[in-house]
Amino acid sequence: MEYVLKNGIVYDPANKVAGEKKDVMFKDGKIVDSVSADAKVLDVTDKIVMPAGIDPHAHVAGPKLVVGRIYRPEDSRKGVTHKTDILRSESGFSIPSCPSTGYRYSRMGYGTVVEAAVPPLEAKHTHEEINSTPNLDIVPLSLFGNNWFVLQYAKQNQIEDLAGFIAAWLRLAKCYGVKIVNPCGSEAWGWGMNVHGLDDPAPYWDVTGREVVTALAKANEMLGLPHSVHVHPNDLGHPGNYPTTVSTMEALKDIEKNSTVRGQTMHLTHAQFHAYGGTSWRDADSGADYIADYVNNNDHVTIDVGQVTLDETTTMTADAPMEFDLYKLSGLKWANKDVELETAAGIVPVIYSGKAPVNSLQWAIGLELFLKVNDPWKVCLTTDHPNAGPFIRYPRIISWLMSNERRQEMMDNREVHPWSHRRTSLASLEREYDFNEIATITRAGPAKIYGFQDRGALTPGFNADIAVFDINPNDIDPSRNHEAIEKGFSSAMYTIKDGEILVKDGEIVKVVKSHTLWTDVKGMEEQEKRVMDRVMPDFTKYYTIKFENYQVHDKYLPNPIVTEVQAGK
Amino acid sequence: MKTITFNQKKTSQIALEFDELIPDEVYSWEKADFEKYMVPIGNSRFPLTDYFDIEVEGSAESPEEIKMILNGDYGRVKYIGTKMGAGEIIVNGPVDLHCGSQMKGGSILVNGDAESYAGREMEGGSLTIMGNTREFCGCSYIGDWRGMNGGTITIHGNAGKQLGECLSGGSIYVKGDCDILAGIHMTKGFIQIDGDVTRWPGGQMKNGDIVINGELGRLLEGFVQQEIVENPEIDGKDFSGKYIKYTGDIALNGKGRLWLDAEKNRHLLY
Amino acid sequence: MANYEPPVTDYESIVENCTCAFCGCNCDDLDYLIKDGHVVGVRHACRLGASKIMEDMDQRLLVPMIRGEDGELAETDWDSALDKAAELIAGAVRPIFYGWSETSIETMHHGLELGELVGAVLDNQATICHGPSLQAVQNAGYPISTLGEVKNRADMCLYTGSNAMNSHPRHMARYSTFPRGYFRPRGRFDRTVVTLDPKYSDTAKMSDIWVGFEQNGDYEFYNAIRAVLKGKKLQKEFISGIPKEDVEELAEAMKNVQFGALFFGLGLTHTLSKQRNIDIAIQMVADLNSYTKWILMPMRGHFNVNGFNIFMAFETGFPYGVDFARGYQRYMNGETNTIDLLTRKECDVFMVIAADPGAHYPGGAVKHLAEIPVIQVDIHWGPSTEIADVVLPGSFVGVEVGGTSYRMDGVPIWMKKAIDKPETCRDDEWIIKEILERVKKIKAEQGALASK
């Protein structure tokens, strides 16, 4: 089937197309540069056309999510909708059911989402949920930062073996890349403790977060994985944590990049939660300058923000000690899920309110990061869904980024507490994003950061993953019309995935199966074998499951997209 | 004023659901509209008039002007008055689950017993039950820590377990006896029980007041005896006589207040 | 040892790393000894597991059956049986699809699609066992871990309302008490075992400390422990029959371990204050985490009871007792659960998948079941067969067919196939899918009729 999207205003930052009126053509699921006269014409005159959205960091599938759904029926109840001829009924606000997750991203013009935290022991669970989430390609990242074998390799600085371990475990868990969460801290949580800063060792293991992050980053580059290490540093959510964040970035500064498809050697995730000054919540203030300055002056780091949206939501992270602290603050119900030899997780409902000083400060720090990082290719739009807010709020965040007037209004009329401007410089930041920058932080940038070679741009040969929005960029002042911007980006005029029209006029018209992206490393066979010989005795002794039953069989990935990587190349 | 009268023709084994038949929805309906209406039963819908004769008298511009009189046995009719915002419903007979749940205003009078979840998550208005009610009267939706937060529930008979669970506002009066764990997890609001209480009122409560004028069977260790107060003022209401005042549940540093009639509860004094 | 049985030596092949399809321990270290296409021996399993796996062929359902006019079950072909089941389901007003805890997630997928299509209630055994635990979790939280955390770290294991030695025979041996863990190299000697139970159970006998509080005293007991943890001096001399000094001592001991694990069973959920016992135990565990590390875990019964809850939660947002009658999901304890719908006599067609509803149901519910059409999908002749109108013989997950299950701690396991099923049986997954297809056809015909 051939199509022409006719007369749209195209934003395709990867191809340096910034608001040009032109046609976009696709055939048999791929973008092409010409079609025959039989091509079906979709008239999108003066509408915004972009590549489909890519969410570089969210929690959408897996054991943490399901704990959230099991123990928060009051959240599930919020989003319940009636089934239709093609859609199943939906549920949930902050932790939607799998079908709802697929539908809602699809309606916003998204096509790809990164699931940022997979414990290998429970990877089958994540893959089961991915398969139940339609209309999206999902990119799972595997957790390595507190894995017992990783702790040992890092301590002994055995980078080559660690690389072999990563290669083997990405294949076992069928994941795309390396995620690190509070390195050594989640292991400390096995004893109800945490680590503080980058140099506080995990109890009993005598290894520090610095050693773990560095070793994993080196191994990641030795393999030349398409994505860099994806780092959630220590001290998340603690006032005065920005120095830890900066030292984590500095620790990886000299690691040589071994990839042509991405620019960074470290992705710092949900930077907002790691950009606090002060010593306690009493005197906390913004540390956004320090993070933004570092990112502006160094090219080895990219970030996503984790913008607070001021909603009631459900926080969930492998940073379990932080979640327990949150629980003690709020007194609401606490869930926790530690995974043997691998990681921990905590889950707590949180009500972010513009009336609350701390939440307002967090809101402002997130926006500061967006506005202070100069190069939009280095910063991505996320809410760390559902941690800082549900992903359905992305359009609202876009409206804030495009309108200084709206931001000032919120501060003036006290939709947010005065801490938002007293303790940050948000009020003085006049920068407003344009549509091309929005396309960069939601599409082109994330694609580059993940080294995607098939999406995130309207390049001939790429997947025909396209979003059209009912906004005429030449006829709207986003600064004045934040509501129209939010509305426009909330419901795509078209969402096209692999050349199929999934959404039309904000309604889903077609439901398709999702794909799962994972990375298959070649050329480490010898190291992998050495690693397995070493790991197996401990695996047998300390896991409670047989190795044969640990791995994710192919049957859990009915629609895989495999990125093959030649290690070291 | 418009009076809408339901006279039951037959009952159903599978419950009918009345959530669409609240004054806010039907105030402009005429008899013919009711005759067209298909009521949810299980996974299907059936003509409402299979089950009721319906009379409509007078006219109404708004839900406030509606009086619905439901005659018969509503023991298999769920969600009567759910989410209603105004008007009046009188049921002359027993009601099924969720009567008056999430109610925002207006009034419901049940001349009979009420099944569980009466007044769940009520926000305003008044719900009066002349008979008994079963479990979870005036509670929250499962999992939610915010329960009923406004309005008044009055039960003239006895109340079942976990009355006012997660209560976060409003008042509940029980003229008869009450079963275990009244006011469990409550954070605000007022419960008064005139009859006897079996066990453990106020478990895991954080704040609010529970007054028991009858005899209490067993009290939790989480409650600390403070003082004996004569003619106390509780939640803005005057009480006469002597009350033992406890605070709790200290198991979670709660600041709730439990008031027991001192005469009837000497056995608990220490 | 009176019941000593000599090891099986007469077998042709061994299949290793099989998963036991019995209790929520999902032991995945079993070796099946195979001869002539049958499992003739099982290594490593406990008695419960082994006897389930080496099933009694006498009790095996082998052919589809329909109950005739005469009230007797008569053998029939698959088409007739499936058509009959589909016809019953398509015509039902308040259908319940119950069970699921002894079949695979793969089967549940089709069951859910069918339930959404016709507007059924989907429910599992949680409704009669750990339902109150899930309600408590929803109120108070869910601090859990995988079982390996307990094996490697725990220096205190506390069982409450659970006689694990009988219900989950390898739980203590494989996961909690006896195994040598990374930080507990001496296994049992590195751990203190506590049992809280009114009865001096087999598990209590294996324990270092037994606290036998009075029946129905659970809530008060946990409330007192929490009060002690908050620094309160207890007023009463005895709390639920236990001297206050003992309560204080236990609270102190729990505070001073490095890693504690509380396992709770149905005993805790089925007393007077039901879900609130778990509710307060959860909050106690949360309190303890201010001092040291504690986790808790429900001792889930069937090997996929947790799997159904997980599956339903990720598909629909709710874990069990999910009602699709109105075209969207509803979850309401006391309303959308099997027992309530049966005792209220609301259900009009009941499909039971790999479960035995009779055994734990209150009398009223069983009586109603005898009065309505019942469709049974199972491998064994059982009480459900006695009341079934359509019997559809399935196959044995983890032995005759592969499938995904979730262990009590949420660890997913692929349970592989070891032998072929009897030729006349079908896989559960196939059966439910077939019913679904046939119901779709009936609905399409009805739709076509209605639009004429």
Ligand code: SF4
């Ligand atoms: S403990 Fe449970 S799972 Fe393990 S072998 Fe025994 S019955 Fe099977």
Ligand SMILES: [Zn+2]
């Ligand atoms: Zn995250």
